[in-house]
Amino acid sequence: MIEFLSYGFVQKGLVAGTLVAAACALLGVFLVLKRLSLIGDGMSHVCLTGVALALVTSTQPVYMSVPVVLLSSLGIMKLVQKVRIYGDAAIGIVSAAGLSVGLLITALAGGFNTDLLSYLFGSILTVSAAEAVLCGLLLLVILVLLRLFYRDFTSACFDEPFAKTRGINVSLLNTGLIMVTSIAVVLAFKVVGIFLISALLIIPPVAALLVSRTFRQVLGWAVCFGVISVWVGIYISFLWDIPSGASIILINLLFLSGSYVFSKFGKKSHD
Amino acid sequence: MSSVLKAEKVSFAYTRVPVLENVSFDVQSGDYVGIIGPNGGGKTTLLKVMLGLERGRGKIELFGTPLKQFNAWHKIGYLAQKSPVSQARFPVSAQEVVLMGLTDHHGSGVSVGELKQVYAAMQQTNTRQYAGKIFHDLSIGQQQRVLLARALVSQPEVLILDEPSTALDGTSREMFFDLLAQLNQKYHTTILLITHDTGEVGKYISKFMYVDKTVVFFGTKEEFCHSKAVAEKLGAFAQHTIDHLHNQHGHCPLGGTCQECGK
Incomplete structure (x- = not known):
């Protein structure tokens, strides 16, 4: 264990993974309750376009992906608000567009080497110190927003029309939530990989919802499940030399199973 | 009496088919308005448009302030149709x-x-x-x-309620309407209530608003109930409502004497 923690790349990976898992868990609670949980999946597919563009232009994938994913998330918002199509359909359209463009760029560039695979499935080796700092900033922004607008977020999540009649700018909150989620998705693809980012946004909140009786408990448990799964997942990935994304998500699934068993056979928390 | 909710030539359409056309009315402070009309007549949509939940065309004022500039939302209480x-x-x-x-x-x-x-x-x-x-x-x-x-x-100074009593049992419903009446009479709270149950709430309501794509009728319950001309104008649904009010109670539950039937 000590040997494991002595490696610089492991330290960076653990720090970045912890921060990004906590950020994704907090955002995921709102996304799951607003039935927008698949937005992570859609955004992750769009990430492929950013990564492909970065590999073609020899720039950092994170910096190239952030604007691409942000623009796509705004595209989803516009499709829902202006064209008035369902949220899941809008996510599906943008997701398919992102994946197609990414594959097209990859094909036109004559394919890529193993770099692309590491982005698809996650590789803790690729996390830089600057990215770990960005993860910290992201979590800080989320915590500050939650502190300042906790009641607005829960109200808008619980009953959007009523929240509007309280003067809450629900549209701005939704846009903010989706844009912060987009950045979290970009920062998370180094840790769990493009294919598995959405799991980090969905599984910890769903597991937390099964065992909690208050909204604060949901947020707390979701962060716990997300962070512990990253720690254990990275350790297993190091031990068995497997992609970190897969091991992290499998640990998350164990938490989900345990939560389900607890909610079924444990103390009835809602009584 | 001051204007609380005012609509001038308000129109709205979800798609190309208009749901509301040229809606105009002015609800005064202390009014207890029963909003009635056929299914699909646009009653719920009208309330949503008035609250800014749907964006319609025309002029809407809340407490004398244009909807876009209105920010005193604590003055308005809203209870939607669905949980x-x-x-x-x-x-x-x-x-x-x-x-x-x-x-x-x-x-x-x-x-x-x-x-x-x-x-x-x-x-x-x-x-x-x-x-x-x-x-x-x-x-x-x-x-x-x-x-x-x-x-x-x-x-709130105004309560906007969209069929609030459908899920309530008899006792709760009675308590609910007594509370609304108390708020209206004691605290002068303005109430707009969408309802199909005209018989039960008719005794509390001071005005009726009949909505069928537009505001077909808006006036006191006496005008609504006792005027044959209004009944003819409003057609089968309104006549049914008036008959329901009369038949259920054996006399006009809204008070007064009907000029037409003498009850």
């Missing part, structure tokens, strides 16, 4: 739900003053005993009473 929680496991207590009706603070803290307001509203709606329970675990009727407490917690 907001259709999905399982939204972990908020009934007390937290009522707290959402207050707009002064946005962050995570709750002041003692706010808690007092919440308990007072829950007392009014006889839901204090559910304060710590998970909202989702309550029955639909109990949820509806908690949501009424949420609409009342900011001590």
Whole structure:
């Protein structure tokens, strides 16, 4: 264990993974309750376009992906608000567009080497110190927003029309939530990989919802499940030399199973 | 009496088919308005447009302020037709739900003053005993009473209610309409209530608004109930409503004497 923690790349990976898992868990609670949980999946597919563009232009994938994913998330918002199509359909359209463009760029560039695979499935080796700092900033922004607008977020999540009649700018909150989620998705693809980012946004909140009786408990448990799964997942990935994304998500699934068993056979928390 | 809700030539369409066309009315402070009309006539949509939940064309004023500039939302209490929680496991207590009706603070803290307001509203709606329970675990009727407490917690000057009594049992319904009458008479609260149950609420209402894509009729209940000309103008649905009011009670439940039938 000590040997494991002595490696610089492991330290960076653990720090970045912890921060990004906590950020994704907090955002995921709102996304799951607003039935927008698949937005992570859609955004992750769009990430492929950013990564492909970065590999073609020899720039950092994170910096190239952030604007691409942000623009796509705004595209989803516009499709829902202006064209008035369902949220899941809008996510599906943008997701398919992102994946197609990414594959097209990859094909036109004559394919890529193993770099692309590491982005698809996650590789803790690729996390830089600057990215770990960005993860910290992201979590800080989320915590500050939650502190300042906790009641607005829960109200808008619980009953959007009523929240509007309280003067809450629900549209701005939704846009903010989706844009912060987009950045979290970009920062998370180094840790769990493009294919598995959405799991980090969905599984910890769903597991937390099964065992909690208050909204604060949901947020707390979701962060716990997300962070512990990253720690254990990275350790297993190091031990068995497997992609970190897969091991992290499998640990998350164990938490989900345990939560389900607890909610079924444990103390009835809602009584 | 001052204008509380005013609409001038308001129109709205979800697609190309208009749901509301050239709607104009002016609700005065202290009015108790029963909004009636056929299914699909645009009653719910009208309330949504008035509250800015749907964007219509035309001029809307709340308390004399154009809708876009209006920000005194604590003056308005709103109870929608459907309960907001259709999905399982939204972990908020009934007390937290009522707290959402207050707009002064946005962050995570709750002041003692706010808690007092919440308990007072829950007392009014006889839901204090559910304060710590998970909202989702309550029955639909109990949820509806908690949501009424949420609409009342900011001590609004206007209550906008969309078929609020459909999920309530007989006792709760009676308590509910008595409370509305008390708010209207004692505190001069303006009430707009969408209802199909004209017989039950007719005795409390001061005005009727008949909506069928536009405001076909808006006036006192006496004008509505006792005027044959109005009945002819409004067609089968309105005639049915008047007949229902007369037949159910054996006489006009709204008071006064009908000029046509003498009851």
